[in-house]
Each structure stands twice: as structure tokens, then as C-alpha cells.
Amino acid sequence: MTARALLLLLPLVACGGDDKAAPEAGGADGSADGAGDDGADTGGDSAAPAPDCPPAPLPVEQAYLPNFTGAEDFAFDPEGYLVSIDQLGNLVGIKRDGSSRLILPGASTFGAGTRFHPNGELLFNAADRGELVAVDPATGGSRVVLGGLEYPNGLEVDAEGFAYVAEQISGRVRRVDPDTGDFSFVARGLYNPNGLSFTADEETLYIGSFGGGTVWSVSRTADGGWTTPAVFGESPESPGVPPNLCLDAAPGTSCPLFGAGIGACAVDELGDARCLPALDEGACGGLAEGDACTTTLLGQTFAQRCTLSDAGALFCPAIDAALTEACKRVDMGGTCRVGVEEGFCYPSFEGVLGCYLSSTFTEGYTRDCVDRAEGDACVVYDALYPTLGVCQPGAEYGLPGLACLPEYGLGEHGGLDGVAADVCGNVYVTEYVLGEIWRFPPTGGAAERVVTLDSEWIPNLHWGNGVGGWERDRLYVMDRANFGVFELFVGVEGR
Amino acid sequence: MGQSGGGCGSGRRSAARAALLGLTVGCGGAGEAEPKDSAPAGDAGATADGGAGADSGWAAEGDPATVALHGACPLDRRWGGFVVDVGPRYSAVTGAVADGVVPVTVLRPGPHEGDCQMLLRENPSCDPPCAPDQACDFDGSCLPYPRNQDLGPVSIRGLSGPVSMDPVPPGTTYFDSAVPHPAVEGDALVQLDTAGGAYPAVRLHGVGPEPLVSDTLAWVVGEGDLPLRWAPPTGLGRSRVEARLMVDQHGLSPYTLVCSFEDDGEAAVPAGLLRSLLGAGVSGFPSGTLRRRTDDQAALPGGGCVDLSVSTTQLATVEVDGHTPCDSPDDCPPGQICNIPLETCQ
Known part of the structure; x- marks a missing residue:
């Protein structure tokens, strides 16, 4: 095992x-x-053959x-x-x-x-x-x-x-x-x-x-x-x-939604500690769609605009505003540009279209392991799909030094x-x-x-x-x- | 884009969904369920010889060239419908109409381009789980489960053989699994009548699709547009051609790419939308269909909608080219890395 x-x-x-x-x-x-x-x-009610x-x-x-x-x-x-x-x-x-x-x-x-x-x-x-x-x-x-x-x-x-x-x-x-x-x-x-x-x-x-x-x-x-x-x-x-990182974590603690970004630990009505999707609706309390808002995730602060979720609730997206701005008039899969770099628009883990820039890939996966040891818990600072992982040698993944790799398989x-x-x-x-x-x-x-x-x-x-x-x-x-x-x-x- | 927004739904999400549905169906046109002169509402008793309409032959009355076809129902109002489909091996006639919408069947619109639209099936989650007689809604609440309704006997004229259906218990579904194949000839007028039961009698129409012959049923999804060709209709041409491409994400919310083309023999699925579909992940089984169809709808009391689709369908094989799925660097060719969240080499 x-x-x-x-x-x-x-x-x-x-x-x-x-x-x-x-x-x-x-x-x-x-x-x-x-x-x-x-x-x-x-x-049958008689003994079956071996x-x-x-x-x-x-x-x-x-x-x-x-x-x-x-x-x-x-x-x-x-x-x-x-x-x-x-x-x-x-x-x-x-x-x-x-x-x-x-x-x-x-x-x-x-x-x-x-x-x-x-x-x-x-x-x-x-x-x-x-x-x-x-x-x-x-x-x-x-x-x-x-x-x-x-x-x-x-x-x-x-x-x-x-x-x-x-x-x-x-x-x-x-x-x-x-x-x-x-x-x-x-x-x-x-x-x-x-x-x-x-x-x-x-x-x-x-x-x-x-x-x-x-x-x-x-x-x-x-x-x-x-x-x-x-x-x-x-x-x-x-x-x-x-x-399951939520077993010993306080409710509200950030946790990985395997393959779906970051959620928050919660105890459901059956008493199970689970990682559930969690949009920051509180940051948009009393605000209207498009109003300025601020939210935090994994130690990062995002100045954003209140956005309507699929469920019809206003929330403050945890994604860099420059990335969402670049996709404002672009469909999913369409080309976007941030500065001089070209990317494509892709929904973030919260369902908000953001500009995916391949140049950020290496930095996102290695940044949090620079000062950590192999085996330490870490954060993947992927702009669209942040998650939690463990520092592991990155060479295997074409990444320099230690890289933060999520622990799931799909x-x-x-x-x-x-x-x-x-x-x-x-x-x-x-x-x-x-x-x-x-x-x-x-x-x-x-x-x-x-x-x-x-x-x-x-x-x-x-x-x-x-x-x-x-x-x-x-x-x-x-x-x-x-x-x-x-x-x-x-x-x-x-x- | 046909009719959109406005009267198809209520609230922001409904408007968005209605806008989507305008792509293929439009939301207006048909009025309330129209009383049928020979079958008063509430007469749900089936006769031994087949119930409604079994008295005067099986040819539909009217002109298939001009009969009004109002398109399919918008998903957020579609309480049910009937399907006559001629498949590669057999034909099928089926239908069911409930008293509401099961939320998970309402697909969320994604990006669109030209005649094509991405649709996302969301998976609502309810905690605690809903009771057996309830359905889970997207806001986490449990709703009474929409129940299929007894519409009385349902007859369909214009098919290759008489079709008269009574609701089959316990689920109150309608079907005929013995209709001769092919169930309908090209340009035949099809007329469906419900005798009336839980709802007033309804009459819906369709026009038989000509056989769908295509030499592009091996779809290779790569960087460019996906070209499609088929033999255009030689007759009335009342139909449209629907291409549907789905990648089962095995549990994640899957996108489906749906296109509704003029039935003129050729079309292309835009590269941008194909890229979007692949960007949503390709960890599952890809499948595709090409369908020639006509659609009609009628309103039901209470805001519902019932429709009739008359179609012929071909299955396509789907191969994803130029995309290398991965969950480790070993899966990627030299010079590429594995984008783990997107499970693709880049």
C-alpha cells in the first residue's frame, strides 16, 4: 500500500x-x-458446486x-x-x-x-x-x-x-x-x-x-x-x-477541489468534513453587479467587480482583474492579450472568463516551493486554477527545482x-x-x-x-x- | 440568431438561456395548446383500436410545404415532447410530458459563433440530498419532482404505419418500439394529436426528413474548422441539419457543441468553438451525431411547452487531433510540458 x-x-x-x-x-x-x-x-437452496x-x-x-x-x-x-x-x-x-x-x-x-x-x-x-x-x-x-x-x-x-x-x-x-x-x-x-x-x-x-x-x-x-x-x-x-485536507481543518479553510480549483472546508448536513465550492458572496453584500469589490484567496488580494454566478448570486471573483478585462469582449477559447503576450480565454475555477497566459505556467507551479523542502504543502498559483499541492522535484514535469504539484489524478x-x-x-x-x-x-x-x-x-x-x-x-x-x-x-x- | 431573450423566460438566467435557445428554436410562434375538435380535453380513455385519430386513415391533412413549424421548446420551458427518429438501424417514436422542468436538463449557454453554440450541463448539488419525490435545483434547494402527465391517447399520422399510443405506466411515457423502419418518408407531412388529458389537446406537425447521406462522418477535431458535407434535400427542404459534438468528462460538467445549419449540403463547425470544447477537457469519450430534423412546439397551460421533433440521425466517429491529454510529463512530446489543470500538453 x-x-x-x-x-x-x-x-x-x-x-x-x-x-x-x-x-x-x-x-x-x-x-x-x-x-x-x-x-x-x-x-438454489441446495449446496452449489465449488x-x-x-x-x-x-x-x-x-x-x-x-x-x-x-x-x-x-x-x-x-x-x-x-x-x-x-x-x-x-x-x-x-x-x-x-x-x-x-x-x-x-x-x-x-x-x-x-x-x-x-x-x-x-x-x-x-x-x-x-x-x-x-x-x-x-x-x-x-x-x-x-x-x-x-x-x-x-x-x-x-x-x-x-x-x-x-x-x-x-x-x-x-x-x-x-x-x-x-x-x-x-x-x-x-x-x-x-x-x-x-x-x-x-x-x-x-x-x-x-x-x-x-x-x-x-x-x-x-x-x-x-x-x-x-x-x-x-x-x-x-x-x-x-x-482529505478538511478532516482537521477549521470551516472556511481553503482546500483543493480536485480538478476544479479551490474551495472551502465545510461540514455538510450529513456531518462529513468536505471541501465545497465557495464563492465570496460576502464581499458583494449590498452591492450591484459591476460594482468594485475586493476578495482574498490563498494570501492574495484581488480588486475585482461583483459578478453574477451561475446560481444567480453576486460574488467577488478571485482572479487578477487584468485577466478578466482582457476577455471582456471575447468568447471562451478566443484570443486575448495582456501586455504584449497573447493567450486564450478560459473559464476560471469560479466560472469567470480569464486570459490564460502560458508564460505564467512555470512561475505558478514553482513560486511557492522556492523556500520550501520536498514534501512540504504548498500553493499552486495558477491564475485560473489555483490549487494546493506538495513540493516535489519539478524536473520530471519540465519545471526547474521543486514544483508544487497537486495530488489528484484525472x-x-x-x-x-x-x-x-x-x-x-x-x-x-x-x-x-x-x-x-x-x-x-x-x-x-x-x-x-x-x-x-x-x-x-x-x-x-x-x-x-x-x-x-x-x-x-x-x-x-x-x-x-x-x-x-x-x-x-x-x-x-x-x- | 432567431428570436432571443424577452418572453422566453423570466429573470437573468432565463433570459440568457432563452437567448441561447433562439439559436436553434426560437421561443415564439405557437399559441396555447389548441383544443382539438374531435377529442375533447379530459378524455383520456384509450380505445381498443388505438385511441385518438384512429378513425380516418393515417395520412395527415395539410400541405407539408407550408405547414407552420415553430421550432423546439426552449430548455427552461420544455416540459416534454415527442420524437420520431429514423436511425441507422431502426426507427423510434417516443414522448413524455411532465408538469415542470427537471433543473439538470437546462443547459447553460456558453460561447457561440455563427450557427453553433456551446452548452454546459451543470450538476446541481443539494445538501442534504433530496427525497425520492424531489429534484435538486441549481440553488441547492429541492423541488417537487416533475411528474409525467397523462395526455390521453396520442396519435401520429403520416408515418409509415399507424401509430397510436397510450401512456405506459408507471412513468406515463409514450412510445412505439415497433414502428416500421424507416418510420417516415421524405417530405411526408407528420401530424401528432393528443386527445387531451392533464392538458388540453395539442396538435403538432413535422415534415419527414429525406435520408441523410454524408461522406464526412469521421470527424477529426484539430486546429481548423470542422468541415461537414451532406447531400442536400431534393424536395421541400423544410429541415435543418444539426451537428452535435460532445466530450463526456466523466463526472465533470461536460460541454456539448450544438450547431443548427441550413440544410444546404455543407457547413463548418468553427475552429474557435472546437478549441473551446477541447479546452474544457477531453478526459472522456467523444461522440457526434448529424441529424436532419424539423421541430414544432405548442404552449401548455402554466407556462410549459411541448414539442415534436421529426428527424433522421447518423452517428459520427470523433477523433481529437493535435491535442495530447496528459497527467504527467511522460505523456507529452519533447519540448512540451503538461498543463496539469487543463490536462493538455502545451
Whole structure:
């Protein structure tokens, strides 16, 4: 485990029991190998055969099936259809032989997590509308189970029929009753939670971080709650999950909004210490739009003009007035000029157009580390996207001396999307833009490469259901780039 | 730019959004939902043979060359609508009309140039989270969740087969997933009638789009304009052509670039806006569509709006050229550094 991973453990929040009956621990046998008893898949009341472990040697063989939808996620139905939301926003089923079925036109312009409920309904996340939706595949009848979700992507369903939704923006995983929409929290304070998968016994839920390259595990407790998320593993070269600097900070302290500039520490109504966006509205109290105002951020003072935020509130932007002045009559992306230097207009972290000057890049990243030591906390004085970081050797980044580098990842490594556990307890993840499939052993820790797929966009992966040629011991991976499906001969069944 | 500002919305943000929407739709034109002479409002009972309009054949009455088309609804008033779309593999007919707007569906206008407009999907956040029967608004408050409404049976004339839809429970949505493909012929007059239910009866029109044939469906987004070509219509030419380019930012607020062109066979997406789109980040999956469409709208009591889109759609592949995403210097070619906030080599 890396140092970052250790830090990660601090901010995570365990969530207690909810208002519904505690799920029974059906299938949990306490087996040391984490394989469980395999009962969840068969649903039978007799003992299931022991899983055929271990899986096939690596790298596994693969085949390619063209002409599917390139969807973010998918599920297999009892008739042999691969069900997913296509690029036109329609929920469709497509068989291996190419025959198709239109289930629900106009399902979502950005469908994400897709799972079948034990009662036969299909659940999916409509990320464009922040909704969890249930569909009767027979009739196409649909209903919104729950709205107000903050970028719902990953979805899992347990044998009892509860849905588990990962909200990437808010860092939460909710457990939702699809009948009522009632919910409780399984985990909070996570960094970009995305893919979800239960173990075979459904006692443990794995949660992948998109950007952090981390897989967490949470387990059911005897009182119906959940354990504190623990790091199960990290994908190779992942940036790790950044620490939550608000845990021990006073409310109002500046903190990094990962990839989105600077916010302020606050305790939300659930009691979590979080870094939340914070515009200086107080500096414009009693003033009108365009009136002069003054605000401070990270020790810098900015003389600005009161500006209307997207939410309709007046605030004083924390950006050099010369930069906003240069973009006053320029659209985003347009050319601007400050002095003799030419730049382009780009929205600051507060949504105000400012002139980005590439000459400021080096100074912004090195200035605060000149008198500091490696490992010290520091400020990135980026004119548009200031943030907090740690002083590190800058040579690696083409920067002289020590540079202040933020601790977050949104790039290629660590972009874990789909998560899927097999009956042996191994956990498979997709690394979205790299085409990598990684496999963690049942005990977690270091992952090994299952295969590198020839695609830039591989979101989710699932085992076949044994119908229509979708084999139970093969993993299927959606290829968004080419609208096909990879078939991986992993040699072991899913949960 | 068509009609803008003014009467489309209220307040500053609404005016801004309305200004945006004038690009493609205009906000005026149609009046209130018009009572339909053969289907009194409130008669929501569907008949066994298909409900409204199933009595006198399926050809729409009127002249497709002159029928009034009022454009699509502005997003901040769009309580719902109906879509007839001819896709590459199948056709789809769908619709739903609620009693309000789900806030997250109202996209914020960004920069525009010519026929093109950037739209930003914002993600409202509510603390504590809203209840299941509520929607989160941009100011952090929870609103009653807009509920889809029963408009009574809905019929559509002028398609390749009879379409008559009753609202499907529990979500009160309308669709026909078995309409023959292609659902509509070029220049056919399309007429949608709601029988009346929660709202008075509404009649909307469309004109069938000719097949959209383009030899520029492999979009390479680089430094210059993105040229688009397609075969112009040979008939009435009532349609416009919409190009839509989106880069999923995987959780961040994504921009979509939407252009509405004259249907004259060629156009270009301006380089400046493409640069803006890429500047917003390219960490996600890029996708594009080219759609030939007509749009009509009608007002609903209470300030809402319902529309009908009749379209044919082609999918484009999108490749981003001249932009190197990065999160470390190793990702950048020699001589370039990684701009970490923008995740791009420069």
C-alpha cells in the first residue's frame, strides 16, 4: 500500500444501519479464501458446486464481437440480448447474431450503470438527468426511482433487490430501495467512486475510484450497516487517492477541489468534513453587479467587480482583474492579450472568463516551493486554477527545482471504471482510456494485467449469463470506441 | 440568431438561456395548446383500436410545404415532447410530458459563433440530498419532482404505419418500439394529436426528413474548422441539419457543441468553438451525431411547452487531433510540458 493509500483511509466514513431491515447474511460462510459459497448466482437452496478456481492463465485469450452500442454499461437478459443504451439514447437489446430489439426509445442521452433487478426490471442510471430509472423490459414502462443523484455512474444490485449507486461527484455510494426510492448511505467521502461489484456472497462491496486507481471494499455489519471503506488495492501506476485536507481543518479553510480549483472546508448536513465550492458572496453584500469589490484567496488580494454566478448570486471573483478585462469582449477559447503576450480565454475555477497566459505556467507551479523542502504543502498559483499541492522535484514535469504539484489524478492511469468480482474472489477492473484489464487477488493488494485491449474506451465488464452464447465463464467488455464487445476467456464464472 | 431573450423566460438566467435557445428554436410562434375538435380535453380513455385519430386513415391533412413549424421548446420551458427518429438501424417514436422542468436538463449557454453554440450541463448539488419525490435545483434547494402527465391517447399520422399510443405506466411515457423502419418518408407531412388529458389537446406537425447521406462522418477535431458535407434535400427542404459534438468528462460538467445549419449540403463547425470544447477537457469519450430534423412546439397551460421533433440521425466517429491529454510529463512530446489543470500538453 502506498503512502497515499494510507492517507486515504483517514477521510472515509463508515455508515451505520439504515431504516430497512438488515439484510440477511445469506451465503456468507466465512471462508478464508473469500470465495463464499456461490449461492447468490444460482439462487438454489441446495449446496452449489465449488467454484472452479483458479482462472485461466494470463494474458487470457480474447475475441471481438462487432456491432453493438458502445454504451457505458450493459446487462444480459434472459432471452440472450445484451441490453444497453445506444448512442441515440434508446434502450435496445442486441443478440450475438445481430438481431435486435428496441425496448425503450428515449431512455437517456447519457445512460450509465445498467443492471437487472431480481424481479426482472432493468435499472439504469440516467447520468444526464441525475436519475436512477426502472424499466419493465416487457412493456417498456419506466419510472424514476430516485432523482437528484450527482453523476450516478456505477450500479450494482443485490439478491434482495436493493440497488447500489455510486455518485462520482459527491463521493458517495447509496443503497436504494427501487420500490420506494428510499435510500441510505453505504459509504461517503470517497474520491470519484464509480464501478461497483459485490463478492459472490454479497457480504462485501467493491468500489472503484475513477482517477484514484483505487478499489475499496466495504462489508456488511451485523447491525445492517457497513464497515469503513478500506483500500483493497490500487492499479499499477495509479496516482492514488488524494488526502482529505478538511478532516482537521477549521470551516472556511481553503482546500483543493480536485480538478476544479479551490474551495472551502465545510461540514455538510450529513456531518462529513468536505471541501465545497465557495464563492465570496460576502464581499458583494449590498452591492450591484459591476460594482468594485475586493476578495482574498490563498494570501492574495484581488480588486475585482461583483459578478453574477451561475446560481444567480453576486460574488467577488478571485482572479487578477487584468485577466478578466482582457476577455471582456471575447468568447471562451478566443484570443486575448495582456501586455504584449497573447493567450486564450478560459473559464476560471469560479466560472469567470480569464486570459490564460502560458508564460505564467512555470512561475505558478514553482513560486511557492522556492523556500520550501520536498514534501512540504504548498500553493499552486495558477491564475485560473489555483490549487494546493506538495513540493516535489519539478524536473520530471519540465519545471526547474521543486514544483508544487497537486495530488489528484484525472488522467489516464487510475481511471478505473468497471469492477467485477468472480466466484473465486478475484476482482477485475477496467482502466478506461488505457484499455487495460487488471485483476486483484481475493486478498487484494497488487493487481496483475489480465489483458490489454485494443481500445481507448473500455467502460464496464460483465460475465455472461449462460444464455444466447453469452458464456458464464467469459468476461464481456464494452468497447465504446468501436461499438463492439470484447469477449475474454477468463475460465471462471462471475458471482 | 432567431428570436432571443424577452418572453422566453423570466429573470437573468432565463433570459440568457432563452437567448441561447433562439439559436436553434426560437421561443415564439405557437399559441396555447389548441383544443382539438374531435377529442375533447379530459378524455383520456384509450380505445381498443388505438385511441385518438384512429378513425380516418393515417395520412395527415395539410400541405407539408407550408405547414407552420415553430421550432423546439426552449430548455427552461420544455416540459416534454415527442420524437420520431429514423436511425441507422431502426426507427423510434417516443414522448413524455411532465408538469415542470427537471433543473439538470437546462443547459447553460456558453460561447457561440455563427450557427453553433456551446452548452454546459451543470450538476446541481443539494445538501442534504433530496427525497425520492424531489429534484435538486441549481440553488441547492429541492423541488417537487416533475411528474409525467397523462395526455390521453396520442396519435401520429403520416408515418409509415399507424401509430397510436397510450401512456405506459408507471412513468406515463409514450412510445412505439415497433414502428416500421424507416418510420417516415421524405417530405411526408407528420401530424401528432393528443386527445387531451392533464392538458388540453395539442396538435403538432413535422415534415419527414429525406435520408441523410454524408461522406464526412469521421470527424477529426484539430486546429481548423470542422468541415461537414451532406447531400442536400431534393424536395421541400423544410429541415435543418444539426451537428452535435460532445466530450463526456466523466463526472465533470461536460460541454456539448450544438450547431443548427441550413440544410444546404455543407457547413463548418468553427475552429474557435472546437478549441473551446477541447479546452474544457477531453478526459472522456467523444461522440457526434448529424441529424436532419424539423421541430414544432405548442404552449401548455402554466407556462410549459411541448414539442415534436421529426428527424433522421447518423452517428459520427470523433477523433481529437493535435491535442495530447496528459497527467504527467511522460505523456507529452519533447519540448512540451503538461498543463496539469487543463490536462493538455502545451
